[in-house]
Amino acid sequence: MNAKSAISKEIFAPHDERMLGAVQVKRRTKKKIPFLATGGQGEYLTYICLSVTNKKPAQASITKVKQFEGSTSFVRRTQWMLEQLRQVNGIDPNRDSPEFDLLFENAFDQWVANTASEKCTFFQVLHHTCQRYLTDKKPEFINCQAKIMGGNSILHSAADSVTSAVQKASQALNERGERLGRAEEKTEELKNSAQQFAETAHKLAMKHKC
Numbered sequence: 040m041n042a043k044s045a046i047s048k049e050i051f052a053p054h055d056e057r058m059l060g061a062v063q064v065k066r067r068t069k070k071k072i073p074f075l076a077t078g079g080q081g082e083y084l085t086y087i088c089l090s091v092t093n094k095k096p097a098q099a100s101i102t103k104v105k106q107f108e109g110s111t112s113f114v115r116r117t118q119w120m121l122e123q124l125r126q127v128n129g130i131d132p133n134r135d136s137p138e139f140d141l142l143f144e145n146a147f148d149q150w151v152a153n154t155a156s157e158k159c160t161f162f163q164v165l166h167h168t169c170q171r172y173l174t175d176k177k178p179e180f181i182n183c184q185a186k187i188m189g190g191n192s193i194l195h196s197a198a199d200s201v202t203s204a205v206q207k208a209s210q211a212l213n214e215r216g217e218r219l220g221r222a223e224e225k226t227e228e229l230k231n232s233a234q235q236f237a238e239t240a241h242k243l244a245m246k247h248k249c
Contacts, residue, residue, distance in 0.1 A: 046104055046113050051090050060164035061088040062157050064150040082108040099172045119143050122176055129183035162187045
């Protein structure tokens, strides 16, 4: 069982929560933490996890989970409700990078993920979760690559396609209308010509009759 599956089983399942995504991280800037604050347990791995409750109404949260050196178990540390997330900073929108920042109501952390792709996957899940579970006070996503906003890009592309199709259909109808208009004008001209010809023929016939 990999680490993320183990975290889901040990940390979230017992609380009737479902883990949606996780990313292994390290701090970009070291915090000075007293020895006693860590319980004197030495080095550890840190995971930022995104979860949602199975009970309705569903509530999403972000949890910091740690695994201390020499231990096979995981420990739940700080947890924030998703509503407390204010800003997600991807650092560089022009290239793949593992760095990112999370700004909460009462906390600010600067992280670096194991890989840029792992960060990207987590961001995509986080963005989708914010759109689904938050009705207002949605966090701001800044300095993020377009592929992270994949859902919106797809929607925008679909909207553009529909708009384009409508414009083409409208143009075709207009062109058809113009053709019909020209045909009606031509018919009217032929009708008038025929009427004039009939009148002229009638006059000539009356003249010869006289």
